[in-house]
Amino acid sequence: MGILEVKGVNKRFGGLQALGDVNLSVAENTVHAIIGPNGAGKSTLLNCLVGKLIPDTGSVMFDGQSVLGRKPFEINQMGISRVFQTPEIFGDLSVLENMMIPCFAKRDGAFELNAIPSVASQKDVLEKAEAMLVDMNMADKRHMNAASMSRGDKRRLEIGMCLSQEPRLLLLDEPTAGMARADTNNTIDLLKQIKDERDITIAIIEHDMHVVFSLSERITVLAQGTPLVEDTPENIKGHPKVREAYLGESA
Amino acid sequence: MNVKPDFSKNANMATTAPAFLSVWDMHAYYGESYIVQGISFNVHEGEILALLGRNGAGKTSTLRAIARLDDPQVSHGEIWLDHKPLHNMSSYEAATVGLGLVPEDRRIIAGLTVEENLQLAQIAPPIGWSIERLYELFPRLGERRKQEGVTLSGGEQQMLAIARALARDIKVLLLDEPYEGLAPVIVDEIEKTLIHIKEQGMTTVIVEQNAVRALELADRAVILDTGGIVFDGSASEVLENEELRAEYLAI
Amino acid sequence: YTNEPTGSSVTLGFNVPQTGPYADEGADELRAYELAVEHLNGGGDGGMMNTFSSKALQGNGILGKKVEFVTGDTQTKSDAARASAKSMIEKDGAVMITGGSSSGVAIAVQGLCQEAGVIFMAGLTHSNDTTGKDKKANGFRHFFNGYMSGAALAPVLKNLYGTDRNAYHLTADYTWGWTQEESIAAATEALGWNTVNKVRTPLAATDFSSYIAPVLNSGADVLVLNHYGGNMVNSLTNAVQFGLREKIVNGKQFEIVVPLYSRLMAKGAGENVKGIHGSTNWHWSLQDEASKAFVKSFGTKYGFPPSQAAHTVYCQTLLYADAAERAGTFNPCGIAEALEGYEFDGLGNGKTLYRAEDHQCFKDVLVVRGKENPTSEFDLLEVVEVTPAAQVTYAADHPMFAGGQLGTCNSGT
C-alpha cells in the first residue's frame, strides 16, 4: 500500500478525455517519475491530487485518507506540496519572505492571527528560511524582489519553498525546466539528500531524461491520459513503445 | 564583473560577410538595475546563433532588448536588422520589419483560443506560414484549435508560441528556451523544423539551457555572463573547449 | 458669550451650498448676503433698510462695528455644513451663522449653533421640523414651511380644480418630503379631496418614469409632486413628457401641483412649468415698496432679479442686525429676546411676526403659477394669490410640529 493511491481517476474537458482510468501507486519514501508526451495529462493528474481539479470519477488517497473534496490548503496541510510548471511565487515579496511563508504555514497551520509580534522576532522561522536559502544556493538574493529574478532562479526558489514545508509528499512539475545545468545537478543532489534525510516521497514530472533517470526509482509513462507502463528506469529506457512515442532518437 | 569582448581578437567581428542582425555596444537597464552591460555581436544571414549562459546571465534580457520591449530599457547602443535601425523602433515596428521573438514564458494570450492566438499573429503584415501549414507542423494544435490557449498543456503552449512566431513572415527568429517542457520527440521535431527553415534562409538566435543540443544545432555561439560577453566563436569550438564549458555552462 | 466681538468689527458666517446641486441657489444667497453687508455698512442704496419698519439700523455697521463676513460651503451635507460652521465659530470668530439650502442641513447647523452659543438664522428650509420637533432656542427661521404651503395652496386649488378631486402624491423619501406630503394631504383632504396614493421616491432617483407611468391608471386626476431641487425638475419634466397634462381623467383635465416652487427650479424645468401651481416664499414681481426696493438694489448690482433664497437671507441678515441694535448687544440671548415675538413690516411679505414659542416667522405666502408667455428668462412665475399671514398661521402646539422643545437660549458661557 503506497502513501499515494490513485484509483480509476477520470477527467474530461468537454470532449477531451484528459485522464482515462488512471491507477497509480507511489510507495513511501521513493521517487516516482511520471513521464509522457506533451498533453498526456501529467499536469492534470497533479491538479487532481492537490485539489485544483476534482476528478469526474475515481479516488485519490493520501496516507489512507481521501483528498477529494478537500480544499487545496487542507490537502497541503495533510503533507502534500507542489511545485508548478510555471513558477508560482510571491512576486511582490522578497526572496526571504517567500521562503518564510511556507515556514509559517508549517509552524502555525492554515490560519493564525499573529498580528502583534514582528516578523523579525520570529527567530525560528527566520533561521529555517535562511538555512533553506543557503541550501538552495540563493542566500545572496535574499532581499531581492522575487519577481525580478530570472526564471531559473524563480523555479529554484519555488522548490525551496516547498521543501521548507517538510512535506511528506512532494509533487514536482518539471522542476528543472529552464534551469542551468549546474543548478539542475545541484537540485538533483538536493532532492536526493532531502529524500534520504527526511522521510519524503517525491512524484516528479520531467521531460529532462537526465533528471528522470538519475533520481527516480520507478517511472510511470502516461500517454493520452492513461498509464502506458510502469516500471524501473532501466526497463523504461529500453521499452520500445516508450522510445517510439516519447523518447525519440535522443535517448 | 564586467567583461567587454575584445573585438580585435574576435574572428567573427572581422568576417567579411555582412552581418544581418548586428548588436553593437548595447547597455540596458531594468529601472535602476544595470543588466545588459555593453554587448556586441553579429549574426549572419541564414545562420543559427546559440546564446548561452547561466541563469541570470542576461540572455532573456538581451533578447528582449533586441525585440525592443519596454523592459529592459536600452540606454545606449545600436541594433541593426538588415540595414534597418531597430534601436529607433518600438516593438511593433521591429516586428513589422521582420523580427520574431518566442518569449521564455510563452505568453499565450488569455481569453483567446488557439486559433485566435494564431490569427492575431497574422493581423499585421507581413504574413508567414498559413495557419493550416502550422497545424500540419503541430497536429496537436490543430486538434485543439478551439480550446482556450492558456489551458493547453505546457508543451502544447510551447508549440503554440513557436507556431505563432512562424505565422509571421520574419527574417530573424529569436527563441528563448524553445525546448523547455517539450517531450524529447517533439524537441527532435522542432529541431528538424529549425533546420528546415534555416535552409530556407531564416536567421535564428536560440537561447537554451540544454547547451549541448543547442550547440549541435548552431553554427556559432555567444556565451554571456553577468551581462557581458565572455565568448564569441563557432559552436564546435565551445563543444571542444572543456574549460569554457565547465566555467560558464557547467557541462 | 461666544465670540464676543472686541475689535471694531463683527464677523458673520454665511454658510451656503457652493458645490453640489444647490450651488446656484447658494451663489444667489451669497450675493444677497454681500448686498446686505454693503447696506449695513452704509454702502449702496440701502435697499430694504429704507422700507423696514424698524429704524434701528444706521448704516454704520451693527452697534457701530463694521460688518465683516466669512463664507463656507455646506455641500448640502450636514457633516460638511457643520464642519464649515464650526470653522467659522472656532477659527473666524463668527457671532452668527446663517444660510443653507436644505432642511437637513438647517437642522444640523441649528443644533450646532445651539451648542456653541451663537445665533442661527436658517436660510432656505421648508420642513416643518426646523421649527417643529427640531426647534432650537438659538435658531430662527424666516422661510415658510410645508404646513403653510398647504394652507396657502388649498383655497386656490379649490377655486381652480373644485372639491371633487383625486390626488396622487409622489414624495421624496426623506423627512422634508414627508412633512410636506403630510401637510398638503391634510390641507387638500380638508377641501374634500381624496388622496389616492402616496408614493415615496428614492432621493437618488433621476428618472421618475416608473413612478409616473402608473399615475394615470390609478384613477387620480391631480398629481402632487413633493419634490425639491433636481428631483422636482426631473419628476415634473417626466410627468409632462408622459403627457399627463393633456389627459382627461374622471371627466376632468388632469393637473399637476408642485407645492414648493422656486424660480431657479422653474428655470431648470423650463417649459414644463407653464400653468402649474405651487407656493413660494417671495417673488421679485411683488409690487410692494419693500420688494421693489430690494429688486432694484439687487438687480442694479448683479443684473438680474433676486431669488426667494436671496430675499430670505437678506431679510435675515437685516433682522439679525436690527435685533442686535435693539438689544444693544451681540449676546445671542439678548438677540433672541429681541427677535422673539417681534413684529415688523417692510421686508416684502407684509406684516410679519417672529413667534416666540417656536421661532417660526409668520407672514404672507404666495401662490404662484408657471407663466405661459414669459417675457424674459427670469419671468417664469406669476403670483396668483397672496395668502394673508392669518390664513397660514397655526397653533404652536399643532400636532405636525409637536415633539421637540425649544430649550433655553445658550450664549456659550
Next chain:
Amino acid sequence: MFGLDKKDTTMLLVVAIMALCAPFILNPFPAGSAMAQFNAGYPDLMQRFVIFGIFAIGFNILFGLTGYLSFGHAAFLGVGSYSAVWMFKLLSMNVIPAILLSVAMAGLFALLIGFVSLRRSGIYFSILTLAFAQMSFNLAYSVLTPITNGETGLQLTLNDPRVLGVSQTADGSIPVTSLFGLEMRSTYEMHLGPWLFQFNAGYYLSALIMLASFYLAIRIFRSPFGMMLRAVKSNQQRMNYTGLNTRPYTLAAFVISGMYAGLAGGLMASMDPLAGAERMQWTASGEVVLMTILGGAGTLIGPVVGAGFIKYFENIFSKINDNVLHQWFAFMPDGLEDAMVFIVHPFIGKGWHLTLGILFMLVVIFLPGGLVEGGQKIAAWVRKKRKKGSDDTTTKTEPAE
C-alpha cells in the same frame, strides 16, 4: 522601542510630536493677518485630520496590504457614528462606552459584510462592498429613519432618556460629551503675540487614539499577519497551495479595518454628537479610497497624509472668497489686483473642487505611489544629485551571481 525597529520608532515619534504640537504647527500665521486664512489649527479641523487619519490607516490595512479595494468602508464609519450617538442618548455622555460600542458594532457589521463580499475578489469584491454600503445608506436615509433620523441625522435632544446622566443640564441645554467629566469641547486658548493657539481636549483625545491606532497599524504591518496579507495580494494561488487559508486572513483584515472605521465614526460623534446618513454614501467611501491612494497605499504614514491633504482643501480652500482674495492682492496696483483675483477666482471658494481635482491629477501623474512615496523619491533624487556632484561614479547595480 515599543517592539519596533529603529526606523519605525523614529516615524512613530515624529508622528507623535507632530500630533501633539499640531496646534502650533498648523497655525503658522498670526490671527487676523491675510494669510490667517490658511491656518488649520482650530479644534474642529484638527480633530478631523486625526479622525480621518484613523479611518484611512484602517482602510490601508485592508487595501494597502491585501489589495482588496473596498468601496463601502464608509458604512462602518456610519455604523460607528450611529452607535455612539445612541450611546449618548441612552446611556451616558461619557465617550468611552460610546467609542467601545462603535468599534464593536462596526466590527460586527464588517464581519457580516466581509464574510459575504470576500467570496469574490478583484472588482467583483469592490462592487459587492459598494452595494452593501449603498444599501445601508439608502435605508438609513429612508425606511430606517426611526433609528437613524433619516436625512436630518441623529442628534441629541432635550428628552433623551440617558440612564447614567441627565437629559438636560440645569440651564436647560443638552449636556456635552466628556471623558469622565473632561468636556470634549473645552479648549484652552493661548495668546502669543499676534498668534492664537487653541488646545482642545477632544483633539488631544483623538490624537492619542490616533497614535495608538497608528502604533497598532505599524505592528500589524510588521507582523507575520501583515506579511501573509501581502502574500495574499501577491499570489493567492500560491497561498492556497502552501497550506494557508486565505479567507480568514482577508476577513480578519477586513474586520480590523472595519473596526478602525467604526472607531473613527465613534470619535467623530464624540467630538460632535451627530450622525448623518451621508457619512455612509459611496462618495464618503470613495473619499477614504482617495485619501489612501493620494497619500500612498501600502505605506504606513501615507493615508494620514492623504487624509490631511483632502480635509485641508475641503475646509480651508472652500472658505476663501473674493473678499479674501482682494485682501491678499491688496498690495498690487488696482488693475493688477483685479486681474489676479479674476485668475485665482475659479479655483477657490465654490471652485475648491476644481483645485482638488487638478491636484489629484498632478499628484498621480508626477508622484506615482502617492505623496509619501513621491516625497521619498524626490528626496532620494536630490540626495543622488548632490552625491553625483561630489564624485562622478554612477552606482551600478551588479546583476546577480
Next chain:
Amino acid sequence: MDAILLQILNGLDKGSAYALIALGLTLIFGTLGVVNFAHGALFMIGAFCSVTVQRILTISFETVDETQKDFLGNPLKVKTPYVESWFGPETGAAIIDWSVPIAILFAIPVMLAVGYIMERGLIKHFYKRPHADQILVTFGLAIVLQEVVKYFYGANPIPTGAPDVFKGSFDFGVMLGFEANAIIYPYWRLVYFGFAALIIGGVFSFLQFTTFGMVVRAGMADRETVGLLGINIDRRFTIMFGIAAAVAGLAGVMYAPINSPNYHMGMDFLVLSFVVVVVGGMGSLPGAVLAGFLLGILESFASMNEVKSLIPGIDQIIIYLVAILILLTRPRGLMGRKGVMEE
C-alpha cells in the same frame, strides 16, 4: 397585467439608458481595463453638447421694446435668435426645436476628440499603473470636467426639450386592447430606445464581426506580446477609447430631453454604471447590455406600489440587492470573462 406590461416597457427604456452608459464604460473598463471614473463626466459632456447646440442656435440679437418693461422697470430688451431672422421665424423656430437631434452631429466629432485627447494625454500613461492610480487620476479628471462645465453653465439643470413632434405620449394600451391611458409611453423615450438599439447594434457589429475587438482584448491581456506580433496596440486603444467616449456622449445627447442636464448628472450615473458593468461581467459587451436592461426592468418593478408595500424601501436598494445576489451566485457576473480584473 397592464401594470406589469407598463413596468416592463418602462424598464426597457430605463434599461436602454443604463445599457448605453454601461456599454461605453465596459469598452474602457471591461475591455481596456482602465477604471474610468470620468465616464460619467463623458456622459454629462454629451448632454451638454445638446445644451450647447441649443445655445448656439438661439444666439440672439436684442431689440428694445418700449411697450414692455423689464424687472427693473427699464424698457424690455427682446431677444430674437439669428436663425429666426435668417431663415424666417418658422423655419428658424423649427431648427431650434430640433436642436437635440442636430446635436448628435455636433457631438460625434466633439466626443471623439475628447476621447482622443483624454487617452493620448492622460490615460495612455496609466494602462500599466495600478487600478488605484487610475481611480485617482480619472476621478480628478471627472471633477475637473464637472467644474469646468459648472463654471460655464452653472449648477442648475438646464431644460433641453425634444422636438415638438416627439412631445407627449403614445397609448400602447389601446393598441393592445387595454383601456385608454393604461399603458402610455412618451414618444421621445421610444426614440431613445430605438437610438440605443442602433448604437448597441453598431458597436456590437464593429467589435464582434471584425478582429478589432479580439485584438484589443488580446492587447489588454498582454500588451507586450501583441506588440511582438507587429500590432500597434496603442493606436487601437486610442480608437477604442474614442468610440467609448462617443457612445457615452451620444447616450448623453439624447438623454438631455428626458432629464434636464446638470453638471453633476455624470456622478449620479457613475456608480450605477459600474454596478451594471460588473453585474454584466467584466469584459463582456452583451453582459453589460443585458445587465443594463435587467436592472432597469427590476428597478421599475420595485417601484410599483404593490411591491413596495410588501417590502418597504425595496426600490431604494433593489439594484444593489440584485447585484449582490447575482455576484454571489455567478462569480463573474452574468457573462464575465475569466481573469479580467479578478486580482
